[in-house]
Amino acid sequence: MATQLAAQDAPFTWPSQDTSRVPYRVYTDPEIYALEQARLFQGPTWNFLGLDVEIPEPGDYKTTFVGDAPIIMLRTMDGQINALMNRCQHKGSLLCYKPRGNVRELTCVYHNWTYNLDGELTGVAFRKGVGGKGGVGPEFEMHDHNLVRLRVDVYRGLIFGTFSEETPPFTDYIGAELTASIDRVFIKPLKVLGYHSQMLPNNWKLYAENNKDSYHASLLHVFHNTFGVVRPNMGGGIKLSANGWHHLSYTERTPPNDDATGTEKVRSLKEQYKLNDASVMEHRLELGDLVTNSIQTIFPNLVVQQILNALAVRQLIPRGVDRSELIWTVLGFADDTPDMLALRLKANNLVGPAGFISMEDGCVGGFVQRAAKANPDDQTVMPMGGSGIEPSAGSRVTESAVRGFWKGWRDCMKI
Amino acid sequence: MTTTLTPSLSARLTVEAFLHDYMLTIDSDRLEDWHTFFEEDGTYNVTTRENMELGLPLNLMSCEGHGMFKDRIVALRTANIFEPHVYCHIPGALRVTSIKGDLVESESSFTIVRTTNGGDMDVFICGRTHDTVRLGKDGPKLKNRTVILDSRQIDTLLVIPV
Numbered sequence: 117m118a119t120q121l122a123a124q125d126a127p128f129t130w131p132s133q134d135t136s137r138v139p140y141r142v143y144t145d146p147e148i149y150a151l152e153q154a155r156l157f158q159g160p161t162w163n164f165l166g167l168d169v170e171i172p173e174p175g176d177y178k179t180t181f182v183g184d185a186p187i188i189m190l191r192t193m194d195g196q197i198n199a200l201m202n203r204c205q206h207k208g209s210l211l212c213y214k215p216r217g218n219v220r221e222l223t224c225v226y227h228n229w230t231y232n233l234d235g236e237l238t239g240v241a242f243r244k245g246v247g248g249k250g251g252v253g254p255e256f257e258m259h260d261h262n263l264v265r266l267r268v269d270v271y272r273g274l275i276f277g278t279f280s281e282e283t284p285p286f287t288d289y290i291g292a293e294l295t296a297s298i299d300r301v302f303i304k305p306l307k308v309l310g311y312h313s314q315m316l317p318n319n320w321k322l323y324a325e326n327n328k329d330s331y332h333a334s335l336l337h338v339f340h341n342t343f344g345v346v347r348p349n350m351g352g353g354i355k356l357s358a359n360g361w362h363h364l365s366y367t368e369r370t371p372p373n374d375d376a377t378g379t380e381k382v383r384s385l386k387e388q389y390k391l392n393d394a395s396v397m398e399h400r401l402e403l404g405d406l407v408t409n410s411i412q413t414i415f416p417n418l419v420v421q422q423i424l425n426a427l428a429v430r431q432l433i434p435r436g437v438d439r440s441e442l443i444w445t446v447l448g449f450a451d452d453t454p455d456m457l458a459l460r461l462k463a464n465n466l467v468g469p470a471g472f473i474s475m476e477d478g479c480v481g482g483f484v485q486r487a488a489k490a491n492p493d494d495q496t497v498m499p500m501g502g503s504g505i506e507p508s509a510g511s512r513v514t515e516s517a518v519r520g521f522w523k524g525w526r527d528c529m530k531i
Numbered sequence: 532m533t534t535t536l537t538p539s540l541s542a543r544l545t546v547e548a549f550l551h552d553y554m555l556t557i558d559s560d561r562l563e564d565w566h567t568f569f570e571e572d573g574t575y576n577v578t579t580r581e582n583m584e585l586g587l588p589l590n591l592m593s594c595e596g597h598g599m600f601k602d603r604i605v606a607l608r609t610a611n612i613f614e615p616h617v618y619c620h621i622p623g624a625l626r627v628t629s630i631k632g633d634l635v636e637s638e639s640s641f642t643i644v645r646t647t648n649g650g651d652m653d654v655f656i657c658g659r660t661h662d663t664v665r666l667g668k669d670g671p672k673l674k675n676r677t678v679i680l681d682s683r684q685i686d687t688l689l690v691i692p693v
Contacts, residue, residue: 215581310582310589315686342610389609392598441684446589461588462595469685470577470592476612478688 126531127151131495135522136503136515141492142525143319143485149437156416156528157183157434160283162269162276164418164431165189165199167445169273169306175218175233179210181433182277182417187266188212188222189275192233199277200235201264211263222263235263271295272302274418274429290414291357297364297412300403301422305450309460314442314469318481319488320434321525323442326477327413328521330354330365330512331500336480339472342389343397350408353509359527360505360520361415365512369406396465396472399424400456413517415524423473425456426463438485444468542635543627546664549671550639554620557692562607565692566600570665570672575600577678577693580658591680591689603692613690615648618655620693633666634674643693656680656693 127147131139142148157163163182166189170178177190179202186202188211202210204224211222211231221238222231230239237258245251266277269286276286287295316323326332334340352367391397399408402425412420419430427447434440446468448460467474501514505523508514525531536544553568569575575594582589594600623640630636638661645655658680664671678693 308587310578310585310587311683312579312582312589312591313684314688315684317687336612338612339606339610342606389605392601392605393596396599396602457588461590461593464589465593465599468591469687470689472606472611475688475690478685479613482614482687 124530126529128531130526130531131493134503135505135519135526136498137495138498138522139493139495140488140490143322143488144437144492146437148529149319149434151529152434153183153185155530156525158185158279159528160278160280161416161528162278162283162286162289162414163416164414164429165268165275165277166431167273167306167308167429167447168197168270168275169308170216170445171197173218175220176216177212177219178216179212179214180431182266182279183434185279186210187277189268189277190219190233193220197268197270197275198234199266199268199275200231201266203264204229205237205261205263206240231263235265237261237263272298273306274298274302290362293355294357294362294364294412294414297355297410298420300405300407301410301412301420301427303403303449307448307450307452309446309448309457309464311446312444312468314444314478315435316440316442316478316481317438318440318485319438320432320440321521322481322484323432323440323477324413324416325518325521326481327411327419328363328365328517329515330517331515332480333365333512336476337473343391351510352407352409352512354507354512354514354517356505356507356517356520359524360517361524361527362413363517363520364410364412365517366407366411367409367512369408396462397424398459398463400459402456413521415521416528421467423467424463425460426467427460428467539627539630542630542666543625543637545666545671546627546635546637546662547625549664550625550637550660550662551622553673554622554641558618558620560617562604562691565604566597568673569597569600569676570674572596573600573673574675575673575678575692576676577680577689579680579683581683583679591685592692607690611690613688616645616691618691618693619644619646635664635666637662637664641693653686655686656682656689658682660693 131137165180166178171191174191174193177188180187188200188202190198192198202212204211206229207226209224209226211224228241232238243252266279269276271286350367351370355364408424410422417432421428429445431443446464448457466472469478498515498518501516505516505520556564576590577592578590621642625637625639628636628638638659640659642657643655644652646652661677663674665674
C-alpha cells in the first residue's frame with residue numbers, strides 16, 4: 117500500500133540514470149497510481165481546472181477533478197475564484213453532483229451540512245439536537261470541518277489549482293518563455309464553442325507522453341502525409357521549460373514561399389488522395405505570426421492546442437490505472453464573426469475524438485497499455501535526439517520533451 | 532382489398548424504410564455509398580446532448596456537401612488508423628415531427644453496439660437523430676442529419692459515421 121511508504125520512500129528504483137528508458141510497470145501498477153495521487157496530483161503541481169468564462173456570474177460553479185480528487189471551481193459573490201474539494205467533511209458525499217450550476221452556498225444533500233463559498237462549514241443540521249436530546253458533542257468545532265481548499269492561480273482566463281503550499285506562482289512554474297506561448301494564443305476574450313470527451317483505454321501518462329512526442333506526429337497521423345497537411349518546407353521546433361516539465365511544439369509556414377496574409381489551400385502529396393473539399397484545411401492567420409500548429413503542455417494535466425484556427429484546451433483526468441479521460445473544451449474568441457466561427461467549426465473536423473489528425477491518439481495508448489502488462493520491468497526506449505532534455509530549434513524528430521515529462525514525474529514522485 | 536394510406540402515414544413509412552436502409556448500409560461497411568443518402572449539398576452533424584442543451588455549436592464530426600462526405604470515407608480507408616470494428620445500429624422510436632411540401636422532418640432514437648475484430652463488444656453510443664428528408668423524384672434524400680449523442684464521452688474514437 118502506498119500509504120505505508122514513508123514520505124521519501126520509493127516503491128521501486130528507477131532503472132537508469134536518465135529518462136530515456138521507462139519501465140512498463142509505471143503504466144500498470146496500482147501502487148504507483150495511488151502514489152501519483154498524493155505526490156504528483158496533490159503535490160507541487162498546478163492542475164488545470166477550467167476557464168473563467170465558464171463561471172462568469174457570482175455563484176457559478178463547475179465540477180472537475182484533479183487526479184482522483186473531485187473539485188468544485190466557483191466564483192464567489194465578490195468575484196473571486198475558489199477551488200474546493202467536492203466532498204462533504206461529514207460522510208464524504210459529493211456536494212455538487214451536477215456538472216455546473218449557480219449557488220449561494222454549498223449544501224450536502226445527504227445530511228444537509230452547509231458551507232459558504234469559501235468552504236467554511238456554516239451549518240450542521242440538528243447540531244443542538246431536538247428537544248434537548250441528540251446533536252453534536254461539546255468538543256465539536258465548526259472550523260475544524262471546513263472543506264479542503266486549493267490554492268488558485270488564474271492566468272489569461274485559465275484557472276489552475278494546487279493542493280501544495282510549495283508550488284511556485286504559475287508563471288514561475290512554467291517559466292517566461294512558455295508563459296509567452298500562452299500569451300500568444302489567449303490574445304482576446306474567449307468563447308466556449310463546445311465540449312467533448314474521449315475515454316482513453318490507457319494509463320494517463322501514455323496520453324501525456326503522446327502530446328510531448330513530436331516524433332510520432334507525421335508517422336502515426338497518416339492524414340498529415342496522405343493529404344499533405346505538414347509539408348517538408350515547414351519550420352518549427354520544440355521549446356522546453358528549464359526543468360523539462362512543460363513544453364511547446366510548433367510548426368510554422370516558411371516565408372516568403374507562403375502567402376502570409378491570406379488563406380492557404382494545402383496541396384496534396386499524392387494526387388489520388390486529394391481532398392475533395394480542402395476547406396477543412398483553411399487557415400486564417402490571427403495570432404500575429406505564421407505558426408500553423410502549436411501544442412503546449414503544462415505538467416501534468418493540460419494541453420493548449422492551436423491547429424490552424426481550431427483552438428482548444430484538453431484536460432487529462434486519470435480514471436484508474438488503465439483508463440483516462442480527455443476533456444476537450446473547444447474555443448473561439450468572443451468577437452468572432454459568423455464566417456470565422458464557421459471556419460473554426462469546420463476545422464474542428466481535424467481534432468477531437470473524431471478528428472482526422474487526432475483520433476489515432478485515442479487508440480495508440482491502448483495498444484501500449486495492452487502490451488505493457490507483460491514483464492513490467494522491461495523498458496521502453498526513447499533515443500531520438502539523444503538522452504538529454506534540451507530544446508530543439510530546427511527539428512521535431514526528437515523525444516526530448518517526453519524525457520522532460522519523465523523528469524517531472526520523477527521529481528514529483530521522488531523515484 | 533386495397534388499403535389507402537393517409538399521406539402522413541405514407542411519408543412516415545417511406546422515411547422509416549429509408550433510414551433503415553441508411554443504417555444497414557453503414558453496418559454492412561458499404562461506406563462508399565454513405566454520401567448517396569444525402570442531397571448534393573446535404574449536411575451532417577454529430578453533437579452531444581450537453582452541447583445542444585448549452586446552446587453550443589460544436590460538432591464532433593460535420594460534413595457539408597458530398598465532397599466532405601467522401602473525404603471522411605477516403606480518410607477512414609486510407610489514412611486513419613484504428614482497431615477494425617463494426618457497428619450494429621439498433622433503431623428505436625421514430626416520430627415524424629413535420630411535413631412541409633416534400634420535406635419530412637423526423638426524430639428517432641438509436642443505440643449502436645460496437646464489435647471489434649478481436650471480439651470485444653460494447654454499447655458504444657446511443658442518442659437521437661433529427662433527420663430532414665426530401666421525398667424527391669429520385670427517391671428520398673437527406674437534406675440534414677443531426678446526431679445528438681446522449682453522452683459527451685466517446686470511448687477511444689469515432690471514425691465510422693452514425
